[in-house]
Amino acid sequence: MHDRSRQLLQESDDLHSDAMEGARAGLNDYVESARDSIAATAGAAAGDDVAALQTAAGLENLAVQAYQMALALPAIGGPQAKPEVKTFTERTMAQHSEQATAFNAAVQRLGGKPQTGPDPKYAEVVKQAIPNIKTPVDAVGLAITLEDVAAQTYVKDVGLVSTAELRQLFASVAGVGSQHKAILLLVQALLKE
Numbered sequence: 001m002h003d004r005s006r007q008l009l010q011e012s013d014d015l016h017s018d019a020m021e022g023a024r025a026g027l028n029d030y031v032e033s034a035r036d037s038i039a040a041t042a043g044a045a046a047g048d049d050v051a052a053l054q055t056a057a058g059l060e061n062l063a064v065q066a067y068q069m070a071l072a073l074p075a076i077g078g079p080q081a082k083p084e085v086k087t088f089t090e091r092t093m094a095q096h097s098e099q100a101t102a103f104n105a106a107v108q109r110l111g112g113k114p115q116t117g118p119d120p121k122y123a124e125v126v127k128q129a130i131p132n133i134k135t136p137v138d139a140v141g142l143a144i145t146l147e148d149v150a151a152q153t154y155v156k157d158v159g160l161v162s163t164a165e166l167r168q169l170f171a172s173v174a175g176v177g178s179q180h181k182a183i184l185l186l187v188q189a190l191l192k193e
Contacts, residue, residue: 049166050112052157053103056173058119059150060100065118066126066139066146067093075136075191085136085187092180099173122149140188144181151177 067089071077076089104114118126129142154174158167 046110046162049161049163050107050110052161052166052170053107053110054112054115055119055153056150056157056170057100057103057107057115058117059122059146059153060096060103061115062118062122062126063096063143063146063150064093064100066143067096069130069133070136070139070143073136073139076139082190085190088183088187092183095176095180099176122146135191137188137191140184140191144184144188147177147181147184150174151181 071086071089071093075081075085077086100115104116107114117123126142126146129145133139133142151174154170154177157170158174161167161170
């Protein structure tokens with residue numbers, strides 16, 4: 001099981017790295033294209049794209065907060081934590097932070113306001129769940145929910161954004177979220193051992 005968890009962790013790192021490499025290029029291409037479009041038209045599509053990017057940044061910020069909370073639990077971030085669990089949590093939190101930064105950079109370059117706080121809709125879900133988190137398994141369950149929400153949101157955004165670059169970006173980041181969810185299901189099983 002531990003070899004498989006290390007393999008999944010490496011696969012997650014690779015998938016995230018590939019997605020972010022494509023995201024940086026795609027976001028840069030998109031921003032340049034959107035700037036030209038805004039100059040030539042009313043820019044309604046760019047406004048919708050900015051809103052989608054802001055939502056994405058808010059979801060990523062919320063994930064960072066949830067993983068920070070999880071790392072404060074002894075069985076996830078403390079000395080008795082299983083190394084695979086702690087490593088996955090730290091790396092995944094860093095990946096979400098990087099994704100939020102990338103989304104917000106695109107928002108700013110398009111003249112929008114960065115989303116530095118958590119997504120307000122799902123922040124309320126987390127707020128309501130926190131009093132019920134009594135064990136690391138509960139915390140992982142919340143992280144599974146957040147990864148699922150983010151992946152579903154990005155899949156939905158694929159059909160809403162205006163350019164191929166953004167569609168590709170949201171599709172690749174949805175894949176990262178799905179991979180995180182799969183690994184979290186493994187983490188949940190490890191914590192129940």
